[in-house]
Amino acid sequence: MDATNYSNGILPYIPFFYVIWSDDLLSASEIEVVKTAIKEDASLTTDDKKHLNSWLDKSNPPKNSEIKQWQQLITNSSAKLIESEAHPLESFSRKVANFYCDSCDSNEQLKTIELNLGIQPNHYNHLFNVEVIQQPSSNYYSGIEIDKLLNQKFEKEINSFRNFLKQDSFKWDIETDKERARARVLSQLKLLASNGYGALAYPKNYGGVGSIENYASIFEHLMFVDGSLAVKFGVQFGLFGGSIQSLGSKRHHDRYLKKTGEANLLGCFAMTETGHGSNVRGVKTTATYIHKDKTLVLHTPGKNDNKEYIGNALHSTMASVFAQLIVNGKNRGVHAILVPLRDKNHKALEGITIEDNGYKLGLNGVDNGKIWFNQVKVPVENLLDKYGRIDSNGNYESEIKNSNKRFFTMLGTLVGGRICVAKGALAGAKMSLAIAIKHALKRRQFNDSLKVQEDLLLDYPSHQLRLIPKVATSYVYHIVLQRAMENYSQNTSDDKRRIETQVAGLKACITWFATEAIQECREACGGKGYLLENRIADLKNDSDIFTTFEGDNTVLLQLAAKGVLSDFKSELNAGGFVSVLKLLRTRFSDKLATINPAYSNKVDKTHLYNPKFHLHALDYRLRRLTDTAAMRIRGYIKKGVPSYQAFLKVQTHLLEVGKAYSEVLAMKWYYEFAATVPEGKYNDLIYQLGALHGLAIIRKDATWYLEQGYLSSTKSKAIRQRVERLSTELRPHANSLVEGFGIPKHLLTAPIAN
16 A cells, blocks of 8 residues: 555554554553544544544554555655654654645644654654654753752852852862872862851851751752762761750850851761661760769770761861760760860870771761770860750759650751751762763664664663653652751751651652662763763762761661651540541542552553642552551550560561651652642643652552552553653653753763763
């Protein structure tokens, strides 16, 4: 069958049907899209419509011989496929048709099909034996506008800081000697401090502007300069200075805070011990109060009770030391004490031993070390006493009588550090993705025998699938961390514990995501990704510690899960029997709603892209996991198993609860942000990124959803296909999306990205 066997109305549809049947794009909902377009196409005769509709019968598809004829008809037209056109397939189809007739005009219905089916050139350009004129990136979206949208609250301050970083002092270079790296980072730190950036989170009368949100944005940008600088910045101004600000009283602020912000007082944060790691409540270092001379005596009781991994340990002259406070022979729990470490000549003071941790996997510009205390005396005034103090009679006093509550209140002040760690890890992922995607938009590899030019890496569906969903997730987590920091900066005593639960889970999920994303980028760049000059190797090594820094992720997920179970328990306790009935009714209605084949088999685009579906799916998983975890713990306790052992028996279950909780929270906060974006193409983009992230997360747990009957195999397959489809739909905008991360060009120095 040749072109003369087709009417002028049918000819423009042939490339569309060739793509549809070659890639098997037709689901029930998509068949309806095409049928509606055909029905509303005024250029078609009744016979044309009947003919085209006959090609939409999946039970009686076009014969292979006819599909081959379509291919030949397309090839013989010698039409060029120009990927940069607004509607490339509609435009190409018109050129094919015009080769055989002179009156094939632009067809709005074909544009509708192309748009609603999400058919992108790299879906089909490999199917046509024609010249393909490629444009690596679309200019439909502006990276500058996306950046403004994401950072509108502190746009002025962020842009000012980006310009500040143009100085040669912040130029990245390969440095493998730790002493030189440390010297450079210290110099950069002092330059930041002298320009007011270190004190940003402190009150105005101590040199700051009282904005921890702005401080967190600065921390994130320093990861683009050097991970070591970001971490040292965080230790000096966030941990050391933050402990003085959050745990100290006005006299501590007056004496130390301004000097800390100016880096005239260099300090370190001595919490972690070699023998205890994440178990802060169990640290062995003691601070014993001696009333006779009103001093605290710091002591390391055993060889492995020393402080370890302490950033700034080699440069600092003072430490904020977390120790068991002993007053009148009674242990009052962990408190922080300011302890001088060195004299004016930078020599360690009597009783203090400091050792270098040496070379590490990454962050070798940070001077991590170990510290031992041997009967070191400091004035009692050095106790950071906001939550617990020693009065003039030598008695301990605190407004928080419960020692457990007091301990968690003190640690709650460190939540901001966890948010910054997550932002730093995400910055590493963003930079790696920017490098990998810009490389994939230049690097060509492989072709078929009919082509001279090889294909771009990013035009391979496998390459899109490994990178573009991670770009979407980076956008989701960017918004989520902004929200978390805003909540933290405005928190009241009533919701501190809730915020701590939220941040614990988010920090774990985001830092793990960053580690995975950076590794994927390294592999996606092949050998080039392994070269130090291309930055990914350093980003990989520098950010790896973030999974255990400021709280081991596994421990933090358990903390998040316990917070969820506490809410679960208090909800039931508050309503008693009524709440139990309500819970059972919810479980029953969920079962009906989700096991119903009409739901578990629903695969149309409108449903799968709907935020309500993503939120319901993730929330369903959280509630099921929480419910079953609580019931398992209750069952063990009823059998006489101690509560601690009962929790241990369901530990892996609790980790899934913590992860599920964080995934629901992230999706909820992201879509709440999306609802504030003005209608238009950027609003569409934000929702499209959310859909890709949401479906990718659900896809990762497809086995669980299948076991629960929430998804059918058909729906699970449809979700997988939609993740691939969305990745391809976003491919033309990949460059705009990574430019939307706002990484200054002068910091994106990797040769493969330029």
